[in-house]
Amino acid sequence: MSELCSLKNIIEAALLAADRPLSVEQLGKLFDERRRPSRDQVGKVLEDLAAEWEGRGIELKEIHSGYRFQIRQELAPWISRLWEERPSxxxxxxxxxxxxxxxxxxxxxxxxxxxxxxxxxxxxxxxxxxxxxxxxxxxxxxxxxxxxxxxxxxxxxxxxxxxxxxxxxxxxxxxxxxxxxxxxxxxxxxxxxxxxxxxxxxxxxxxxxxxxxxxxxxxxxx
Missing domain, CATH: 1.10.10.10 (Winged helix-like DNA-binding domain superfamily/Winged helix DNA-binding domain)
Structure with a gap:
């Protein structure tokens, strides 16, 4: 497994596991200082992940606090039926x-x-x-x-x-x-x-x- 592929897998897994958006800085801190990727490297991985998830039911979205994986907006009417509570x-x-x-x-x-x-x-x-x-x-x-x-x-x-x-x-x-x-x-x-x-x-x-x-x-x- 190449270094870039490993970096991408770690970042992808972190974003899927996190219960909050993660910024570029927070993603960088997942790594030891000696092997910490640069902001540009993390940004490139995020761009690649967004492209790879394009057209699927889940998307990588950048918001104010950082990046997160989420269900695509157009699928919300179906996914919301998984829960019985009424919308606000x-x-x-x-x-x-x-x-x-x-x-x-x-x-x-x-x-x-x-x-x-x-x-x-x-x-x-x-x-x-x-x-x-x-x-x-x-x-x-x-x-x-x-x-x-x-x-x-x-x-x-x-x-x-x-x-x-x-x-x-x-x-x-x-x-x-x-x-x-x-x-x-x-x-x-x-x-x-x-x-x-x-x-x-x-x-x-x-x-x-x-x-x-x-x-x-x-x-x-x-």
């Missing part, structure tokens, strides 16, 4: 709040309410923070010092994004027409670091925060 359901208010935070962060609760024209339920803000999709980034220096909210690394991993730059343009986002939207969400990585980008969101825009599902749970349970 989120209200229009929940999705609009999440979308506003994602597109206009850092943003205060009062600013969200001003754009939506209605108050934001405390339970919505609590759920967003409990799921670790949203966190307090700081406080605005105005009377009362309201909290500034932004998305987290877990938000990016959950919605299959490498960065906030991969969020769809507002013009491409579908209008929320139904009061209740069903989303199939499967836990991805558990990274704690956050990332922030401030972007203007016209108050007239109606938006939805329908995410790209990350159906990697099927692979983890097999």
């Amino acid at each position: 359901r989120y209200s229009r208010a929940f999705l609009e709040t999440l979308a506003l935070i994602a597109y206009r962060q850092p943003i205060t609760r009062a600013e969200i309410e001003e754009i939506r024209g209605v108050s934001v339920s405390s339970s919505i803000m609590k759920t967003l923070q409990e799921r670790e999709w949203v966190r307090v980034l700081g406080h605005r220096e105005v009377p009362g010092r309201p909290a500034l909210y932004g998305t987290t690394r877990k938000f990016l991993d959950q919605f299959n994004l490498r960065s906030l730059n991969e969020l769809p343009p507002l013009a491409e986002i579908k209008t929320l027409g139904e009061p209740q939207i069903e989303l199939t969400l499967v836990e991805g990585g558990l990274g704690k670091e956050d990332t922030v980008r401030e972007q203007e969101l016209p108050p007239s825009e109606e938006i939805s925060a329908e995410p790209v599902p990350t159906p990697d749970e099927g692979l983890r349970k097999q």
Whole structure:
């Protein structure tokens, strides 16, 4: 077995066994310092693996926290039938709040309410923070010092994004027409670091925060 083939097998096995995405640095640390591959070598192996798994039921996906093997998105409707639990359901208010935070962060609760024209339920803000999709980034220096909210690394991993730059343009986002939207969400990585980008969101825009599902749970349970 050649050195390159051995390196590829180790990295492939590590990604299949891991319960979280792995970065290039983390993959490199699998090896002793004397035989540790370079970033370029690890990157080449990842490119080769992605090509080898192309067209199969499982893909190698790069997200914010690193790389992971996951079930292809288009297969999620079939794979999800392996489990009896019902998919999570989120209200229009929940999705609009999440979308506003994602597109206009850092943003205060009062600013969200001003754009939506209605108050934001405390339970919505609590759920967003409990799921670790949203966190307090700081406080605005105005009377009362309201909290500034932004998305987290877990938000990016959950919605299959490498960065906030991969969020769809507002013009491409579908209008929320139904009061209740069903989303199939499967836990991805558990990274704690956050990332922030401030972007203007016209108050007239109606938006939805329908995410790209990350159906990697099927692979983890097999």
